[in-house]
Amino acid sequence: MNLHLDAYKTALAQFNRAARYLDFSDDLLEYMRYPRREFTVNFPVRRDDGSMEMFTGYRVHHNTALGPSKGGIRYSTAVTLDEVRALAMWMTWKSALVNIPYGGAKGGVVVDPRTLSLGELERLTRRYASELIPLISPHSDIPAPDMGTNAQVMAWFMDTYSMTVGYSVPAIVTGKPKTIGGSEGRTEATGRGVVVTMTSCLHHHGETAPDRIDVAIQGFGNVGSNAAIYAHECGYRVVAVSDIDGGIYNPGGLDIPAVVAFAKERGSVIDFPRAENITNEELLAIPCDVLIPAAMEGQLHGDNAHKVKARYVVEGANGPTTPEGDDILNDRGIIVVPDILANAGGVIVSYFEWVQDMQAFFWDKSAVLERLEGILTAAYEQVQHNAEEHNIDLRTAAQVTAIKRVGEAIMTRGFYP
């Protein structure tokens, strides 16, 4: 299975499912299936040993009817144009769903960042940023971190853009360090938002005692580790977590602050004391109440969705469930809280960061977190209401809501011929 070619197929299949519930013309629907712009760059980077290596990067704008395009930048050897297309399309729906004035974009470079020294990572980032200059600005396209990138990468990005235009432009990226215009709460926003939407969903089903809920999380990067930390703080029992090398399981609950410290020191959660080592495939099938896939696309599919024991799947990653996986989970009565809702906390706080940068007026952390929770809780309730009204699953309900907003904006602006 080619997960990355499949990511775009997954995005289109989800769109086609939602389209059945929309009263839009075939022409308008066809327009929304396509990315607006696709940009490919090939650029050289000097390695520490003096040699030169060529790298390929992408930036795709899916739709900009609601505002400037917004979306993260991924560094991974698995990056392809098709994957970036899918991720950009999901960004369009995500921002529309939570009512923030953005279109959708995504970028990526084909590289394993773990194979680069800090200096090489900086040179690669600065060169990629400068190659994107024709496409980005605080008014047209605003990058942010995604898999394999972080606040430091965003700082180099912001500095490269600022040096090019000749003055500081903090609003060119979000997810920056706070010392240069980053927002309170952005680092933990996505993981925290996953737990907020999980809680909304559990409460909707009358499950209000966190200590009776066992949670398993695939991926222990920005999203997975922050989801684990906040779930633990809220009193949920996190029984399993994993990274690329595999996972750990303790049915009595993991001491998450200790796992975070262990992973920081050792570079992996594997071999954490007081837990059993498991594989990523075993983690997806672990006995638990909530499964949070927070690593990458295509993890729950036609060959393993029947093994899931969780009663809820809350998607921290983008596109972790294929349409075949969705069908199996839906048939089995497993509730899936979709990515464009569950992981929208990141782009919501990115929006707050951009607003703060544009106004040069900064908010305290409690204001950020309160507004984040307010938006996510309202979005969950709206999606749940639409799902019940039309007797459809939460993913289709979320996509219908989002696509409707984008389609209406396209029609209202009148640039649809």
Ligand SMILES: NC(=O)C1=CN([C@@H]2O[C@H](COP(=O)(O)OP(=O)(O)OC[C@H]3O[C@@H](n4cnc5c(N)ncnc54)[C@H](OP(=O)(O)O)[C@@H]3O)[C@@H](O)[C@H]2O)C=CC1
């Ligand atoms: N960062 C953000 O704000 C947002 C991210 N997302 C999505 O969340 C997901 C994770 O992103 P993020 O946390 O930022 O990325 P990170 O790079 O910070 O972390 C990714 C995590 O997934 C693990 N991983 C990578 N590949 C695999 C694999 N094949 N199987 C199991 N685990 C794997 C990594 O392991 P290791 O540490 O060993 O490399 C790491 O623990 C992505 O789908 C991203 O698009 C969605 C919304 C916002």
Ligand SMILES: O=C(O)CCC(=O)C(=O)O
């Ligand atoms: O914070 C952002 O602007 C985008 C985050 C992102 O890439 C995502 O939600 O998938």
